[in-house]
Amino acid sequence: MSSCAHGHRALAEVNATSGRGPRVYERHAPASQALHRVVRENLATFYAAIEQGWESGLPEFVRAEFSRYLDCSVLERGFAHLACQDCGLPRLVAFTCAGRGFCPTCLGRRMNQTTHNLLAHVLPAQPLRQWVVTVPFPLRAPLAYEPGLMALVARVFEDSLLRWVRQRLAPGDPTAQGGLLTVIQRSSGDMRLNPHLHVVALDGVYVAGPDGQPVFRELPRLKTSEVADVVQITKVRVLKALERRGVVRVSPECLEVDDVLSARDPVLAQLAAAAVAGLAPAGPAERKREPVLFPAGGEPEIVGELVVQDCGFNLHAKTHAGALDDEARARLLRYILRPPLSQERLAVLPDHRVRITLKRPWSDGTYALEMDALALLARLASAVPPPRQHQTRYAGVLSAAAHWRPLIIPPVPADPSATQTATPPPASTPAEPAHSKPGRPRPSGNRCRYIRWATLLRLTFGLTVDQCPGCGGQMKLRALVRDPEGIERFLRHENLWSPPPTPSPARAPPYDRSVTRLQPTRQQDLFPEA
Numbered sequence: 001m002s003s004c005a006h007g008h009r010a011l012a013e014v015n016a017t018s019g020r021g022p023r024v025y026e027r028h029a030p031a032s033q034a035l036h037r038v039v040r041e042n043l044a045t046f047y048a049a050i051e052q053g054w055e056s057g058l059p060e061f062v063r064a065e066f067s068r069y070l071d072c073s074v075l076e077r078g079f080a081h082l083a084c085q086d087c088g089l090p091r092l093v094a095f096t097c098a099g100r101g102f103c104p105t106c107l108g109r110r111m112n113q114t115t116h117n118l119l120a121h122v123l124p125a126q127p128l129r130q131w132v133v134t135v136p137f138p139l140r141a142p143l144a145y146e147p148g149l150m151a152l153v154a155r156v157f158e159d160s161l162l163r164w165v166r167q168r169l170a171p172g173d174p175t176a177q178g179g180l181l182t183v184i185q186r187s188s189g190d191m192r193l194n195p196h197l198h199v200v201a202l203d204g205v206y207v208a209g210p211d212g213q214p215v216f217r218e219l220p221r222l223k224t225s226e227v228a229d230v231v232q233i234t235k236v237r238v239l240k241a242l243e244r245r246g247v248v249r250v251s252p253e254c255l256e257v258d259d260v261l262s263a264r265d266p267v268l269a270q271l272a273a274a275a276v277a278g279l280a281p282a283g284p285a286e287r288k289r290e291p292v293l294f295p296a297g298g299e300p301e302i303v304g305e306l307v308v309q310d311c312g313f314n315l316h317a318k319t320h321a322g323a324l325d326d327e328a329r330a331r332l333l334r335y336i337l338r339p340p341l342s343q344e345r346l347a348v349l350p351d352h353r354v355r356i357t358l359k360r361p362w363s364d365g366t367y368a369l370e371m372d373a374l375a376l377l378a379r380l381a382s383a384v385p386p387p388r389q390h391q392t393r394y395a396g397v398l399s400a401a402a403h404w405r406p407l408i409i410p411p412v413p414a415d416p417s418a419t420q421t422a423t424p425p426p427a428s429t430p431a432e433p434a435h436s437k438p439g440r441p442r443p444s445g446n447r448c449r450y451i452r453w454a455t456l457l458r459l460t461f462g463l464t465v466d467q468c469p470g471c472g473g474q475m476k477l478r479a480l481v482r483d484p485e486g487i488e489r490f491l492r493h494e495n496l497w498s499p500p501p502t503p504s505p506a507r508a509p510p511y512d513r514s515v516t517r518l519q520p521t522r523q524q525d526l527f528p529e530a
Contacts, residue, residue, distance in 0.1 A: 027094065030073045031501040034346045035104065038354055039380070040070060042373040044506040049374060050267065052509070058381060059268055065384045068097035073105055075491060076500035078482045086473030090494065091465075093453070100391070101384030107339035112460045113451050114392070115333040118181070122398060123329070124408045126216050127203040130319040130332055133157055133234065134196040136312025138257045141272035142247055144186060144195045145261055145386060149247065151393070154182050154197055156241050158395040160233045161201060168226075169205050169217050176217075177404060178205045179397035184385075187340035189359045190369050191379035193275035198336035203320065206397055206404060214397075214404045222317060228300040228308045231315040238313070255312075275382035340383050352513040372512050 030036045043066055051057050071077040073094045082091040099106045135143060135153065143150045162178045170176035180201035188194040206214035239255075242248045249256040261269040300310040306318040321328040345357045353370050361367040385391060397404050451459070454466035454475075466475050481487050491497035507513075 027075075027092070028073065030105075033343055034348050034354070035102075035341065035343060036070070036501075038346075038348060038373050038376060039066060039503075040501055041504045042377055043070070043503050045504075045511050046374050046377040048506040049511040050271075057267065058271070059265065059386075061387050062381045062384050065099055065101045066381075069099055069101075069103050070501070070503065071095075072097035072099065072103055074500055075496065076487060076498070078480075078487060080477060081479045081481055081490070082475045083478050084468035084471060084473040085476055087468060087471045089468050089470050091475055092494075092496070102340055102380045104339050104341065104343050109456065111334055111337040111339065113456055114337050115330055116451060116456070116459055118333055119326070119330060120410060121412075122181070122394075122409055123200075124202070124216075124410065125323050127218060127323045128200050128321045128329060128332060129203040129219075129222070129317060130336065131157075131161060131199040131201060131230075132196065132314075132316040133199065134194065134314040135238075136255065137276060138255060139242070139248070139312075140193055140195055140276045141269065142257060142259075142261055144193055144272055144382070145265075145268060146247065147386070147389075149242070149245070150184055150195055150389070152241055152245070153238055154184065154393055155395075156237045157197060157199065157234050158182060158393070160237055161199065161230060162396050164230055164233065165201070165205055165219065169219060170207050173207060176205045176207045177214075177397040177402065178202055179399075179402075179408075180395050181398055182393040182395070183336045184391045184393075185336070185340070186385060187379070187383045190356060191275075191341060191376070191383065193272055193379070193382040200332060200336060202397070206408065214407055222306060224302055224306055224308065227306050227315055227317050228302070228310070230317075231300055231308045231310050231313055234315065235310050235313045271378060272382060275379050341380075374511060 031040070047057065047063075057063070073096055075092060075094045078095045080093045080095070082093065083089065096106050096109070097103055133153075143153060158180060161180065165178045166173070166176045178201060180199050183198045183200075184195065185198055186193065186195050202216075204216055204218040207217055209215040239248060239250050243250055247258055247260070249258070259269065261272065300308045303309050303314070304318075307314070307316045309315075319332060321332045341356070345359070347355045347357070349355055349370065352373060354373055354376050355368050355370045356376070357368045358366070394400065396402065397408060399405070454464075457465050467473070468475055481490055488497060
């Protein structure tokens with residue numbers, strides 16, 4: 001099946017006629033979802049407001065992301081035609097956008113596929129710990145858009161953490177290696193621009209055993225003071241690296257950021273600043289932010305258990321998953337790979353505002369935010385990563401070039417369907433290249449990262465979508481329909497044709513239709529007596 005024809009949200013339902021029966025797959029209607037409706041009805045107005053206010057438009061990669069999202073999972077834009085080999089029953093699977101910014105369908109598919117691949121092919125059966133790194137507010141806009149800066153911060157933290165763990169467990173052993181993977185997230189729970197790192201690290205290091213094979217040495221109980229040591233090291237090294245790049249100027253009193261982005265792309269700079277602080281057009285700020293100060297001799301602030309903050313750098317290391325707790329390991333990986341916004345957390349209100357329900361309430365009781373639709377679009381635009389910027393990284397013993405990696409990764413699963421790919425494997429294994437290290441072990445078996453759409457739905461939701469719901473026969477791909485005339489002719493023949501949803505035209509000024517652009521919603525506002 002084409003790599004485009006996958007990624008749909010599966011709705012597992014029980015057969016209504018018998019009260020029980022096989023779980024079936026139903027294609028969802030994107031035009032009826034709240035996020036699609038908000039983007040479709042306000043995108044042209046958002047572009048007009050940006051061009052009138054800033055005399056320039058959004059970058060092309062942001063506009064392309066919105067355009068592809070509006071066509072995502074829409075049958076009238078193209079689909080894959082499957083049919084049962086026995087009874088001929090058809091099934092249509094609409095193409096997806098493969099977006100990287102905010103599309104819940106495509107990012108949800110990527111979340112589940114990457115989780116399965118990491119558990120089956122990458123992560124050894126050792127305890128895992130999540131380290132979450134956030135940076136000061138003045139650094140967030142340049143880190144989000146300046147080429148290579150977020151990768152630089154990630155590389156500095158990865159090296160700092162691996163060095164600290166090696167020094168903690170195997171001092172003086174140059175062969176000891178830890179391992180980790182890093183996922184760069186761009187948004188916080190309220191969709192404000194917040195580039196930060198979710199690092200899942202092996203909670204220990206590998207050392208060479210008597211026979212030269214790697215042996216895992218687990219980290220004892222982690223202390224909050226040790227987290228404070230890591231965040232101090234990270235702060236100093238990150239600021240020095242950014243200072244060498246000319247991004248910041250650090251004095252004993254404060255942090256000054258060189259606003260290079262404003263000179264190169266003023267529209268993107270203003271949008272990023274608004275999405276970071278909650279200013280217009282992304283909605284007024286809910287809380288005032290003080291400048292980042294560096295007091296002489298200052299000490300890190302302990303915020304909670306295994307949570308430490310130092311001059312705007314925050315490090316959280318409380319989440320842990322055991323070596324044999326498969327459910328906790330999968331839950332941790334899905335969390336770090338999750339889309340920035342889920343359909344369930346978004347609602348359209350009668351007064352043209354939208355409500356984002358927070359994943360967890362703030363300390364003041366706020367559990368939801370209500371804002372104008374254009375403010376939400378501004379925050380969605382900031383969630384789109386620039387092109388050619390990787391959002392997932394590997395380091396240490398988990399990196400592709402690590403000598404011990406083939407010895408610690410899980411073996412190839414016995415079930416070949418768990419790693420079935422779209423193309424058949426080569427008939428013969430190529431010879432080892434001349435540049436390989438002598439004696440270096442080579443992984444065996446097929447470890448392709450692509451998981452077929454039907455296989456992924458079976459692994460994630462327990463659905464057997466490659467079987468006919470009528471006779472139980474095998475569903476096979478018949479055609480990929482992309483031609484507009486062919487799409488319309490086929491859908492009319494199946495009585496499925498309807499005009500594709502089109503964006504609403506731009507409204508005349510004033511563009512905002514809401515009285516308030518951002519409003520915190522607290523429990524006591526709805527239940528005063530509680």
